[in-house]
Structures are given as C-alpha cells and as structure tokens.
Amino acid sequence: MALKLRLKPCERVVINGCVVQNENRRYTLTVSNFAQIIRGSDIMQEDEADTPVRRAYFLIQNMLLDPRAAQEQGGTVAGMMAKLYTAFLRPDMQDRIMQAMRNVSERDYYKALACLRPVMAYEDGLLHRSTAPSVPEARVEG
Template identity: 85%
Template structure:
C-alpha cells in the first residue's frame, strides 16, 4: 500500500536518511514501498531530549534517520525501554512502551515514535502537572492522561 505525503510549501521530510525539501507550493509525494520516513516537524532536537521517555524517543529517532545508528543503538534502546516499562505503572503506558519496542524490533521506527508520543505527554504531566504537555518541535500538542 502506497503512502501519500502531502507536503506544505517549504516542508522537509527525511526519507531513508535523505532530506527532501518541498518548493514554494503544496505537493503530494507517493512512496510505493516501505521506507524510513519522518517529517521535519516531527524531529526532536537533542536539547529537547531531557527526560527518560524523550531520550528513548531521540535514540529511536536517530535509528530512523541513520541506518548506522540503528545497528549501534539497538541494545541501548532495548535497555531504555525495559527501564521505562518498569518505571511506568499505568497499564496503557506499559502497553504503548511494549508496542514501541515491537516496532523497533520490526525496524518500523516511525511507528515506535508514534507509540511513545502519548507516553511523553503522560510523563510531562507527571513531571510538570501545572504546565501544558510538550511535543517534539512542530508536532501537534498532546495532553497528559489521568
């Protein structure tokens, strides 16, 4: 099944480690087979990786962006995810962490990142209950679950 990416003017997307930037108008790009893809707006900057879930997200993102990192960080991310699983007692968060790890094992890093976004929001709610939840730069805002 093909993936259609609708790109906004000047939007960037990374496909298999290659940065592609759209010109000054909307464009639809069709990807016909599996590829490691992430929109520029979903990319977390290293300085934003300041909590355990965000660090795991950043490592998985690095695996998506660079195939050499995927080989190098496989065991690192497995350890990080195991620690997260035991740290979060909320069953839904544990399920999301497990699903993220399954996606990493399947080398579907984008789906792993998507599984971790609600966990990041939940973590933000625990660490900063009075502050709105943060999402990766440019990503839609998420709110902590109770």
C-alpha cells in the same frame, strides 16, 4: 499499499536518511514501498531529549534517520525501553512502550515513535511541564 505524503510549502521530510524539501507550494509525494520516513516537524532536537522517555524517543529517531545508529544503538534502546516499562505503572502506558519495543525490533521506527508520543505526553504531565497537554495525574501504587 502506497503512502501519500501531502507536503506543505517549504516542508521538509526525511526519507531513508535523505532530506527532501518542498518548494513554495503544496505537493503530494507517493512512496510505493516501505521506507523510513519522518516529517521535519516531528524531529526532536537533542536538547529536547531531557527526560527518560524523550531520550528513548531521540535514540529511536536517530535509528530512523541513520542506519548506522540503528546498528549501534539497538541494545541501548532495548535497555532503556525495559526500564521505562517497569517505571510506568499504568497498563496503557506499558502497552504503548511494549508496542514501541516490538516496532523497534521490526525496524519500523516511525511506528515506535508514534507509540511513544502519548507516553511522552503522560510523562510531561507527571513533570508538570507547562507545554504538556492535559494529562491525568498518576496514582502511586504500592
């Protein structure tokens, strides 16, 4: 099934490591086969990777953007994800982390990133970040 990307004016998208930028009008691009794709607005900058979940997200993003990074960082990401899984007590967060791990193993990095976004929002709520969406507090079990 083809993927239709509707690009806004001047929007950037990375497809298999190649940065593509739209001109000054809306445009629809159709991708007919599997490709590693991420919109420019979804790309995290390195200085934003300042928490455990954000660091994992950033490394997976690098794997999506650069095939060499995928080969070099696979073991590191697996270790980080295992630690995240044990650190979060909420089953729904653990499920998302586990699904992200499955997606990484299948080299579907965009889906892995999508799985981690709610975990990132939850972590931001725990850290009381002012930019975080409203997320319920975690209950410490023990």
